[in-house]
Amino acid sequence: VDTVRDLALGRHGDGPAHRAFRARFAQTASALRAKSVEDTAFYRHTPLLSALEVGGCPHDPAVSAGDFHAYCARVQRDWPYTSTVLSTHDTKRSADVRAGIAVLTQCPDHWETLLAQVTERTAHGGGTSSPDPQLAWAAWQTVAGLGPAEPERMQQALLKHAREAGLFTTWTEQNTAYEGALRDFVASGPCGPPGDAVLRFMEELAPHVGANVLGAALVHLTMPGVPDLYQGTEHEYRALVDPDNREPARFDVKGRGALSEEKAALTKAALRLRREHPEWFGGSATYAPLSVEGSGAGHCVAYARSGRVVVAVTRLSLRLAEAGGWRETELVLPEGEWTELLDPERQFSGHARVADLFRRLPVALLVRAEDGAAGLSAGVREGRRERG
Template sequence: MTPERPVPAVPTATYRLQLQPEFPFAAAEAAVPYLAGLGVSHLHLSPVLEAVPGSTHGYDVVDHARVRDELGGEAGLRSLARTAREHGLGLVVDIVPNHMAASPRHNRALWEVLREGPEAPYARWFDLDWDAQGGQLLLPVLGRRLGEEIGQLKADGDVLRYHDHVFPLREGTEGLPLPQLLDAQWYRPVWWRLARTELNYRRFFSISELIGVRVEDPEVFTATHATLLRLLDEGVVDGLRVDHPDGLADPDAYLRRLHEATAGRWTVVEKILAADEQLPAVWPVAGTTGYDALRHVDGLFTDPAGAGELLGHYRRFTAPQDDRGGHWASTVRGAAYEVVTHELATEVDRLTRVASRLCAESPDPALRDHAPWALRTALRELLVRLDVYRPYASGDAAATVTEEAAAEARAAFTVPEEAHAVTVVRDLVLGRAGGGPAHSEFRARFAQTASALRAKSVEDTAFYRYVPLLSANEVGSDPGNPAVSPEDFHAYCARVQRDWPATGTVLSTHDTKRSADVRAAVSVLTQCPERWAGVLAEVTGAGGGVPDPHLVWAAWQTFFGLGRAEEERLQGALLKHVREAGLHTAWTEQDPAYEDAVAKYVAGGPCGAPGRLVSGFRDALAPHIRANVLGAALVHLAMPGVPDVYQGTEGEYRALVDPDNRRPFAPQEASSEKADLTRAALGLRRRRPEVFGEAATYAPLTAEGPAAAHCVAFVRSGEVLAAVTRLSLRLAEEGGWRDTSLTLPPGRWADVLAPEREFEGHTRVEDLFAGLPVALLERVGGR
């Protein structure tokens, strides 16, 4: 038996694997030698607990007590852990505390609640509102109204069947006629469209198939975390990634409890930070999963002036009206109004009911006499003005729900006297009014609703409506201000090294809209906006069959980012794009004629003869795409934090939004510039963890000369130097590096990719980048 090698407590780098029935534990185990050879220290696994059969992602958990059978069960996970440890690798596992699948036939806990009602032992597990809907839980599963579907509902012994859905019958109701039988249950199957306005259970965003779990209850926390905590205690698992903590009633308390239960194991949280937002300092975690790092790395390779010019071309090309793409802030605000009014109407109604009860029962006269409609309006107007995901108990809620936002919300009222409802709602959110359990419930639900609204309106709507630069439309990014200066990038890295040195960093994930390599290509367009506008005018000049200008702009940028793409892949991604945008068609209100026009345009445009012109344009820009791809990869792997490498991205990886980016993993054994660079950087991190770890240092290194702004360099702990080319097309147009130089710290420095190349002291940047547009150097010998 091969002896186990020690696994570091804090990863030096992780490698994300998307487990699914087509890629189970055994397949991951077979890939361990390859992954160990890359230089990572831990495998980062998607959720491993029992999920809905056939799930390709695992976030629809149905049983927290079991490791997923379709992946190989606990035996398969243990075998993977043993093999990984023999190769010096640990396991980090993704956990899902916020929700479970609302599938009674698979979710035993939910099944018991539907059968036994509010007195069921599992009733405390779920975030349910038994006071609404006459004490029945609405299950939005019917394809049409009940009157049209009642013939498809069949009582069968002690269960009720509807197509492939199965529900338990309440004891003693089995023999009732169907209408009376339905009325006698603790649940009510309804038309799926009622979920928007009538649902009485908390869900994940607006996805009714995922039901909220009350992990704030200590007993629920214990029950839902016992298996994973046991696997941690037994050394099978070494660290955790926490999915969507913003959905929880009290993320602060949850993370404290998790930290205590895991004895402080390395844990990162999927917290999406706004541009100026900081991770709560009191959270006992290593940091985020890394979307904040993604924004800074992508922004570094975006030309700010060119991004502004591209926006101008976009506005002229699309001629947007109102909030439909001309300005980022108005696009977000418009999307937020739509989402809070329609998709999250049931959540706002529940908040309104709680607020109305608090006001009616308050001994404070200032809270009395507010109509529910006024409170609902105040809630809506405040929610759409939040610039971050949510407030936290540990933070200053007034900094999130600001007085400026409140003043704007009051101005939205046509009757000034009714605008006092805004003050009432804000005081309730800030804890200045109210009290007791109902007030705690209100504050928690306000924060949870704010989080869902921000995610749905920004990530799943505005990102598909405002598309001047698709590379900037990623979770955590700021499409309204996509560029990041070298100075701001260095300042960010210094803060990370000081405050969160073991945080996660990413460039591609299972949730990114486009992989890092696709974004790196698209961002080159900010260096040649006039040329791109000319190419676009040429390929769209013939007219005919154009669905709408926003789609056309997005389609050609998507095609440019991918390069030559299969028609089916491109059509699938763009169909999702237009449904998410919700301007001409949507997931729930599909317009077949418009969607057919989109498919025909993709076939005859990007995937037709005009596509060859754009492919040729892309080929001409290949050296600059290469500089961006390699530059982003090296910066990510050398900057502060723990880099997470998404499956396949060690080599060339061009993927679009899921499901395109969740295909089963296959090792990339072939050598390439990016693969060689990735192996070299990961190997260096694994070999010299002290240079990159929690006690490491980060220092910018500034070039001198006419092209100094195009060289971004930094030194880690005085021992490793990373340098990359920034905005290489602009550099070429300005005459190249010329006499630009970089003065290296004292000592001799060897090129990690070509050790025979050494540098010392005053070094010409042109020599440093003689073979590649990036350089990774390691100090050799003494200082």
């Protein structure tokens, strides 16, 4: 390993053979990683599917608020115009599917109990058991994140999962008996009556899934870098691996529920803010973490952009609720008056009570009062009226 590293870095010379090696290494290294790690190992290691994404670290799926702030400061310093993404045509699960699965990490005991129940119901209730435990673990997480779906849709995604993992069937050596059992299991388990129990469980967790969805969206739109929005992700977007995530985008949000409307309104407001004030987010902008004080401080991530915008989101909301909520927790705002962009009647200053800040939504996007209601573009005001 050391020899390969040193050759790739040019430490063993710069002759024609050395340059040829470096060129070939650069050409093949990313493809090798993609196939071995992202397209094989990430389909075999299934404890937490939301961590198995390109660039993800399954062994360390979460970061502290401090580490997040340090990362953002580095991006602003070194790569202020780098592209940032949550969902693409190549993600295994869209960001909103991952947001739902991630909530399960906050209630592992309840999830374990539910899995035992649905596994028993599938095996002894006239259904077909999973052909292997690893597939079952992936399937139940998938239905938890995706929500109600036709069996064919789930079968297609999980069949690709099994073939990419290459443990029991592959693209070139297909095990028809295994794949038939997979289809039967998906239809009678995750997409059958046992799956309804998972859907009911996720309905109870809906506020916390929503906190993850809106929090990730707002951070993506306001952190250092240039947000790249995949088609249709302006509203709630739940999709699995291709070809599921390559269907024609739907841009209407009517009838999709409150979360879709909230995400669309938030996305519209944040993007228009960036369009009207690119200097607040570009190469000359600044990024500053904000302090949160009180018992719920660990559940609020907040920062300021260029001293003109404040972003605050909720973190680990289920555990927060179980601990008694925000109570006396306060966000220490920069000096001055601050206006909630989506509700300009609301203003904050000094030590703002987080419970008040998040009274309507689990996220907040604030601008300085002088840049607030009076400075809103017609587009932002119109977006607010559409939602209201």
